[in-house]
Amino acid sequence: MAKKQFKAESKRVLDLMINSIYTHKEIFLREIISNASDAIDKLCYLSLTDENVPYKRDDYMIKIFVDEDMRTITVRDNGIGMDEADMEKNLGVIAQSGSLKFKSENEDLDANDTNIIGQFGVGFYSAFMVADEVTVRSHKYGAETGAKWVSTGTDGYTITPCPEKTDVGTEVIMHIKEDTDGENYSTFLDKYTIRDLVRKYSDYIRWPIAMDIEDYEFVESEELDENGKPKYEYKCEMKETVMNTMVPIWERSKSEVTDEECKEYYQKMFYDPNEPISVIRVDAEGSVTYKAMLFIPSVPSPDFYSRDFKPGLKLYSNGVMIMEYCADILPDCFRFVRGIVDSPDLSLNISREVLQHDRQLKVISNNLTKKVKGELKKLMESDRKKYEEFYKAFGYQLKYSTVSAVADMREQVRDLLLFQTGPDRMCSLQEYVDNMPESQEKIYYVCADNLKLAMAMPQTEVVKQKGYEVFYLTDPVDEFVFQALDAQDGKPFQNVSKGDLDLVSEEEKQETEQAAEEGKDLLDFIKETLGDQVVDVRLSTTLVSHPVCLNSQGTVTLEMERYFRSIPGDDGSIRAARVLEINPRHPLYAKLQEAFATDKDRCADMARVLYAQASLIAGMPLDDPAEYTELVCNLL
Secondary structure, eight states: OOOBOOOHHHHHHHHHIIIIIOSOGGGHHHHHHHHHHHHHHHHHHHTTTOTTOSOOGGGOOEEEEEETTTTEEEEEEOSSOOOHHHHHHHTSSTTOOHHHHHHHHTTTSOGGGOOOOOOSSOGGGGGGGTEEEEEEEEEOTTOSSEEEEEEEETTEEEEEEETTOOSSEEEEEEEEOOOOSSOOGGGGGOHHHHHHHHHHHSTTOSSOEEEEEEEEEEEEEEEEOTTSOEEEEEEEEEEEEEOOOOSOGGGSOTTTSOHHHHHHHHHHHTTOSSOOSEEEEEEEOSSSOEEEEEEEOSSOOTTTTSTTOOOOEEEEETTEEEEEEETTSSOGGGTTOEEEEEOSOOOBOTTSSSBOOOHHHHHHHHHHHHHHHHHHHHHHHHOHHHHHHHHHHHHHHHHHHHTSSOHHHHHHHHTTOOEEEETTEEEOHHHHHHTOOTTOOSEEEEEOSSHHHHHTOTTHHHHHHTTOOEEEEOSTTHHHHHHHHOEETTEEEEETTBSOOOOSOHHHHHHHHHHHHHTHHHHHHHHHHHGGGOSEEEEOSSOSSOSEEEEEESSOOHHHHHHHHTSTTOOSOOOOEEEEEEOTTSHHHHHHHHHHHHOHHHHHHHHHHHHHHHHHHTTOOOSOHHHHHHHHHHHO
16 A cells, blocks of 8 residues: 555644653653553443443553564553554644544543543554554454554555554554664663553553563472572473563542551652652642642652752652642642642643643642641641651742742741741740730841840840840841841831840930930941941940941841851852940949040040951951950050
8 A cells, every 4th residue: 555644734733742842751651551441441431332342341451561672662452452544644644643533532431431641643653662663453343344554654644444453442563663872762662661561650540551571480489409498499481470560549439548658659669768748639629620649748858959959749640640640730939849740631732741820730739839838737726746747848949938039938837837936935026016015026047047146136135125025037148038028917127236126214215315326436436446347336226235336227137147158159249238236334444434535546446346246246357366366465
């Protein structure tokens, strides 16, 4: 029979698909198996009304044969089959989907009987990514004879009768390409590679997928060793092995699968030796139908905070894995969540590898995001110790998501954040507000390298005197988090190291203002002595027992400067505008006044020492430690 040519547009689609659409050649097997599953679905459905169908439900199977010598992979099914007309219609015109047509003609069927996967009509042609010739032999149920379709790709195809194909069903024979410098096609001729691909992509196809695989057994030999004891040897025989599990764990009801079994599944599927901290199961029906099983890990994977980490849920359509890492379903703030989403309603593009951003995806994304947040909130309220363990592991991720440019993400994590207000107390923003006295108008925080330093910061004394709690922020990102969130329940955040806290009485304010007026010359002298190290020197209304502290003004705080200093390659251009505050009620201020009146050189040295001490308390490095040491020795 003369070779027929694909239509021009079909030829272009085929060429594009082979070279561009599919990103991984290995998925050819997924597509061929999915087509075989569709064919069995159709015949199984027909058997409900036609008692002449030769197979019972338990008879259906997909069989794979690998012949290394002939360089062929054969996928055989006992489904509905095709005749010459079907081959012309389904294989001669690319993007003509028999599965899609079957489904549209039977819209009233039970969904469980018509989970047709292939709806785009191009998956079959993915075989040409690895094969230089594809042969399809098929016998349609009810037809008198079989038919054969053969093609080497874009140059066309032939369709001929195939009388030797007598059993109902289809077999796709792919002749695997020879290896090239850039491609090792022979890897697909390894049975264990094929088995792994079946388990990876088609593990939950509803029909058994079998292959003859060597079965090794350690058996007793007839020969004896030098001690007269039987020898043992490996015995190998070919054994038909079903490679897929068929029923996904997420398809089974909660009464059939315990949380412990789900956790075991998680550890096996995601290679985590630790149990997940929570299991979230969703079975949704309505405008969008989907099932999901999500896991919140108890500890991060070793690569979680690296660029090598791949976030995303495993995406299935009717049990066939479409994407191994679908990062579009959950927002980045919950990138630590692992799990599976299976939906027949998702709109996939023709390669089944790229998810279309449509309404269905948005519905699933919104619902699962709420589920994850709700589960974490529930954990925070019902098992605080376990939540704090989770937060210790993944708190950085929540915080970094807060400072992202996506406002919605900030609000997703706001209620999940915890910060220390004491050595043994972690507190959420809302819990802080709920515990505020009626007189408190702001939420106070201080930043330092560790909790001990934060609690010792001089600026916190006046806040604690008023009976107000202080958030002690010790992570480099914390300052950015508070700036991004801005307020909680209308209560603004206040860095105690920045600006006037306005926590003293009017009488104390007036006393400080009067002291500042009287000591104006001294303050100007200190500012002149320190030069461009400070933008201002003033008397403090905040300090209680400490002589000095270092604050900042403007948008860049001392904490931000310290953060940028820690980044490799920083040139020091990002610098906070420093303000040296002196406690007018501390005895040292009187010593400064005395030195200013009698020995200005000594006063200048004292000012430099006080500035250095304030810098050390604030966690800032000294520009010249040797000079500071010499100044202290001279004063002593």
